[in-house]
């Protein structure tokens with residue numbers, strides 16, 4: 001089998017092992033292949049192995065790949081997820097070309113995505129990005145403002161709020177990784193208590209997917225472990 005196929009198989013094995021270790025059903029843990037900086041052939045390669053969900057960070061780069069791979073889309077369940085920081089002048093392109101957006105972090109962006117979402121497409125599936133760890137360098141709304149933003153998103157007609165996303169501070173220690181992910185899970189519980197029930201936790205990348213699964217991840221975003229090391233970022 002080719003490298004991407006082997007890598008995908010290895011990632012799925014890691015997911016299965018981690019799920020087994022905490023008594024979860026691996027079928028409830030989705031895998032998004034993060035293809036940023038890799039070209040359309042890499043995406044097509046993963047698609048050939050049955051991978052349908054892809055994550056992209058940069059609008060222009062993503063639009064080119066989506067156009068080149070449009071022939072795969074009709075009967076193939078191709079599903080594009082936008083996971084990068086969002087500038088407001090890019091909201092229309094995102095709303096028109098993606099099924100999911102994981103990085104909604106302020107009301108203005110949510111409002112613009114909703115008004116730009118074409119009527120003939122399904123509702124745009126949305127996660128709110130939370131800045132767990134309150135790092136200056138990272139986007140995401142502050143944890144104590146997540147509920148307020150969730151109320152805004154829930155009220156918008158063309159968005160469907162599905163869950164929360166986070167990229168916690170980098171740590172090589174599983175116990176520390178789990179503490180950050182647990183904070184996001186706690187915010188999800190608080191929102192449920194306030195009447196906003198969510199079914200998605202978008203957490204876990206190549207280096208910490210096991211810890212994320214232990215804390216309830218339902219969508220993993222994995223790049224390096226599938227496509228290899230990125231030259232630029």
Ligand SMILES: *Cc1c(COP(=O)(O)O)cnc(C)c1O
Pocket residue numbers: 034036057083084167205206207221222223224225
């Ligand atoms: C790049 C990126 C990933 C994938 O990270 P890897 O460590 O390569 O698995 C996941 N989520 C976001 C938001 C990213 O930007």
